[in-house]
Amino acid sequence: MKNRIRQLRTDRGWTQAALADLLDVSRQTVNALETGRYDPSLPLAFRLARIFGRPLEAIFDPEDDQHAVPPAR
């Protein structure tokens, strides 16, 4: 799943380590999230939304998610 975590982080001038401290995760985890190698759990996704002050859909883009449910017709 694509996301805008790197852009939101750099817009605020935060390092990966600084965001990791805010999220209470490792810097390695922040890097994995930003590169799309790892999709966060729902609690971690909500922590990201709270820290960036954005709704989930403004951070994560399900368009490329092959498991995404297609919209109802």
Next chain:
Amino acid sequence: MTSELDTSVPSRRDRARAVAYIRDLAPAMAAYVVAIVVVVAWGHLDGESPWRFVWALLPVLPVLGVVRAVVRGLRRSDEYAQLIQLRGLAVGFAVAMVAYVVLGMLTIAGLSTPAGPWIAFGAGMVSWAAATAIAAR
């Protein structure tokens, strides 16, 4: 600007977790080394005394401390680190089990493998470390 913000410097919590892990692990590893030296030097494992079996098991006690350190380190890790560790542990466990089956079958067939358990242990540990490193890339 972006590259300056993407440095691989660990976070404060990364360093705190690493220090806590070392504090748990270092005493257990030191006790293990001491126990091995004591047992090999004074345990008379090749003697006749039944106490040699107790001596032989002495290094297992600090190994339990190592297991405790690993489990506590895992509990302190975040969800992604736990996933990586789980993948590594799964591969290490599978390799160790296969090695034990192979060595067990060879023993049944008459091949003497006195170092067999250590071979399986080493295979499990090395594959655990390698699989964890690969999963973390």
